[in-house]
Amino acid sequence: MFSRSFLTTLLLSSLVAARVVPASNGSCTNPVVRKEWRELTDGEKAEYIRAAVCLRGLPSEKYAEIEAVTTRMDELVWTHSTLQPQIHFVANFLPWHRWYLQLHEDLLRTECGFKGTQPYWDWSIDADAQNMPNSPIFDPVTGFGGDGKLTGSTVPGFGRCVVDGPFANTNLTIAMGWPDMNVRGNRLHCFTREFNSAEGSDENGVTIIGDMQVTAYNSRVMNTIYGFDNFEGMVMMLEGLPHAQIHSVIFGDMGPSTSPNEPLFFLHHANVDRAWAKWQGRNATRLSDYSGFNDAAETVSASIDDEMPILELGEVQPIVKDYMDTQAGPLCYTYTDST
Numbered sequence: 546m547f548s549r550s551f552l553t554t555l556l557l558s559s560l561v562a563a564r565v566v567p568a569s570n571g572s573c574t575n576p577v578v579r580k581e582w583r584e585l586t587d588g589e590k591a592e593y594i595r596a597a598v599c600l601r602g603l604p605s606e607k608y609a610e611i612e613a614v615t616t617r618m619d620e621l622v623w624t625h626s627t628l629q630p631q632i633h634f635v636a637n638f639l640p641w642h643r644w645y646l647q648l649h650e651d652l653l654r655t656e657c658g659f660k661g662t663q664p665y666w667d668w669s670i671d672a673d674a675q676n677m678p679n680s681p682i683f684d685p686v687t688g689f690g691g692d693g694k695l696t697g698s699t700v701p702g703f704g705r706c707v708v709d710g711p712f713a714n715t716n717l718t719i720a721m722g723w724p725d726m727n728v729r730g731n732r733l734h735c736f737t738r739e740f741n742s743a744e745g746s747d748e749n750g751v752t753i754i755g756d757m758q759v760t761a762y763n764s765r766v767m768n769t770i771y772g773f774d775n776f777e778g779m780v781m782m783l784e785g786l787p788h789a790q791i792h793s794v795i796f797g798d799m800g801p802s803t804s805p806n807e808p809l810f811f812l813h814h815a816n817v818d819r820a821w822a823k824w825q826g827r828n829a830t831r832l833s834d835y836s837g838f839n840d841a842a843e844t845v846s847a848s849i850d851d852e853m854p855i856l857e858l859g860e861v862q863p864i865v866k867d868y869m870d871t872q873a874g875p876l877c878y879t880y881t882d883s884t
């Protein structure tokens with residue numbers, strides 16, 4: 546899409562404006578603790594939401610040539626969406642998203658004065674309770690608002706919107722592609738969700754919410770994932786089952802490759818990252834267990850020394866091996882273990 550020299554020029558010019566600093570300089574003696582959403586005080590929840598709203602409103606500094614990128618958040622969304630086939634269902638899925646989460650958390654701190662730590666959403670708690678649509682994560686006051694509602698609007702992209710919570714009725718520009726999910730563009734639409742159990746619609750055309758497929762992400766599934774003895778088997782199930790189903794049952798902006806538009810993306814991926822960290826157990830064997838392929842066609846074998854693609858989003862090209870341990874290199878955090 547872009548020539549290498551073009552990208553290099555952009556990377557060099559963005560070095561001057563470098564503002565994102567790594568959370569750690571390599572000596573992680575006092576890791577910050579990422580907590581489950583329910584473990585936060587209401588004050589801590591409000592502080593995270595404040596910062597997440599803030600990041601959506603800041604003007605972009607990168608991707609000047611891309612018309613659809615107008616905010617700091619758009620830069621994250623654009624990068625994830627453009628790289629989609631290079632970072633999903635390939636070996637780097639977990640380390641890439643670990644890097645991305647850290648970058649987002651650093652942005653919340655440096656750009657929006659965030660004082661807390663990235664929370665995670667342990668959806669297996671809601672799955673075990675068989676009460677996913679009523680998860681406290683969707684609370685209109687202390688959470689992220691709930692399902693989208695039909696608005697009666699006939700304007701494309703405005704027919705179904707999230708109408709409660711801190712992100713209600715906000716407009717997004719990088720499209721999730723209504724009416725075509727697979728075509729990305731610079732399309733104005735309201736922030737939306739469309740809870741579903743992948744069972745289609747009833748006779749009135751209303752989406753069937755059902756149980757939201759809780760058997761795909763309950764603690765039973767997670768225990769099966771923790772039972773794998775190798776990275777490839779573990780990640781295949783983690784990405785393919787609970788990770789993918791959470792995107793799919795919330796749907797709307799959470800569905801397509803522009804899913805970082807959905808603020809829950811970061812809490813969802815923090816939980817996916819927690820599952821990997823938990824599986825690793827800071828066990829020396831598992832901290833270096835990395836294998837698979839860099840392409841969907843499985844022609845290029847992955848190596849722990851691989852650089853990960855980031856387009857213009859960062860100043861330093863991250864290397865997989867620096868993202869294996871959450872308490873070493875550029876990282877310095879740990880997770881509470883809610884389940």
Ligand SMILES: *[C@@H]1O[C@H](CO)[C@@H](O)[C@H](O)[C@H]1NC(C)=O
Nearest residue numbers: 568569570571572573574575
């Ligand atoms: C890393 O950071 C710690 C804590 O701020 C500091 O004490 C230490 O000197 C730093 N080390 C290097 C190599 O910069």
Ligand SMILES: *[C@@H]1O[C@H](CO)[C@@H](O)[C@H](O)[C@H]1NC(C)=O
Nearest residue numbers: 700703714715716733734735
């Ligand atoms: C979102 O866009 C719609 C359609 O252009 C507009 O009517 C509405 O005022 C916008 N809302 C916000 C919060 O900017």
Ligand SMILES: *[C@@H]1O[C@H](CO)[C@@H](O)[C@H](O)[C@H]1NC(C)=O
Nearest residue numbers: 774825826827828829830831
């Ligand atoms: C790490 O875990 C593996 C798999 O359970 C085990 O075989 C190995 O002995 C462990 N290594 C260390 C250093 O604890």
Ligand SMILES: [Cu+2]
Nearest residue numbers: 625632633642
């Ligand atoms: Cu992703």
